[in-house]
Amino acid sequence: MANLGLIYYMFLQGLEVDFKPILQARKKVWSIATARILVPLPLGYLLHKTLTPNSRPLKATTYGPFFWGITLTTTNFAELARVLANAKLLHSDIGRTALSASVINDLISSVLLLITVAIISDGKLYTVLSTLTLIILCVYGLRPVLSWMVRNTSFFDEKYDMDSQICFIMGGVLLFGFISDAFGSHSILGAFMLGAILPKGELKTAITEKVKDFV
Template identity: 30%
Template structure:
């Protein structure tokens, strides 16, 4: 029996157990990511599903003793700490990959599409919050924090996953792909600003406390963009010959990431905001790019899977259970998230002059949530803004909207190809007659 097997497993030291946990997580996430890539899905889907499978929703339900042995409670804080370090480093990478020049060059179109693709889902999220607050919100959380968080969770687009999908489908250099990346970048900036506000509301119940946190956040952003950014650019230009290879720059980048994360945590918003903003202001150069690649391998292969697994360990679909009412709410959340994001993005794209195929494709891409959504949900659960039940329902929404992206793009392409070939076939019949 599984329980007897768990009891017979040899006792190991906490350090050895930690090594075993990390190795298991890394290999499982890697294998699941490879399988999803073969199925035409982004690898992040496999990594998310691995975390859920190793948590209470599957392994914990089938073999609770074995799940507790593999992930003992005394080591979970260690995994969480490593996961948070990986998350901070990853958000720096997202900020570094943000093409600010591209955002500016497509300013008008990107601004309209991205603002509408955020505003419409936020309105849907607020309506959801009105309906859900009395039943699903914690009594210690005020409605403004809960409503803002639900609105934010509906409006997110996952820039990293979107970039990976576009690259895999060779769409990253097409007009629609470039516009989608630009809009997603603007959405990312908006999302982190809103997350900062939601975090402030979650930390402080008084309007004065929230105002102070928001004011300090604005000062931090201004200082990073107009103080640190030009300073780093001048230093990089002046000492370009001394920077050498990436290994020389890596300690400097890591120090900046950690100090920026410390600053935003001290202000009262999540540390990932500081890491993301530091990545956006770091000057681009050969030495910096080499250092970023060194950081990327360690972060994506080792540390980031720990975040997925820890998120999975906190996700318990048994909280939704077999109750039709809860699954009904879950379906409503998925529907609101998908319809508002897709319709808002498509409608705005049509207003800017895009054809139906491009507009619908853009809407499908903007509906992809992936990792960014999980990051935000983890922050909301950590702050107590959402309950574990709401967290589980929003994870379902994240999985559905992310998995939907690639098949939706394929379906749109097929329908467009069939419509283009129809006049040719009709013309062929006319000639034959």
């Protein structure tokens, strides 16, 4: 049950990813996002090495420093957007810069997390290569197909019940999780990527409202 909750949590995290700010980002945004990766990553690594005894060669102590570092690089885009909105800075130049940098930052940290999980799994080279292949296939292959389906398939018209569409997508989350798990990676990879490539809009809002409390 905990793993099921984690799969849907990562799916919701993927829903927050918007590729548009990444593709349109300026050099200033990329420099800020890079700094937000390069500074916390080694800091988290050193903190784990300092605070955690390494008396036994366990996976938790071997790979724990990487997870600590990646955790500190994550900014949580949704919470940052809420803070900026409350401060009435969401549509200012500072707000747009911060949000764009946060999207890039969270996407990179998520990819680092997924690759680290893949490395921990057995069959490291095969797992890493299949993980990267799945990410590229989702972004450049499935994302345009899903956008076309939402625009042109009658199933996603307003005449259909929104709950049926949400159930269809929730089943797809488990399918994508199964595929990534079959590749030797963690099931959260497929769930996250499905959330990231889904078209944003009314359907995304409805999914978030329905699934958030369950997660």
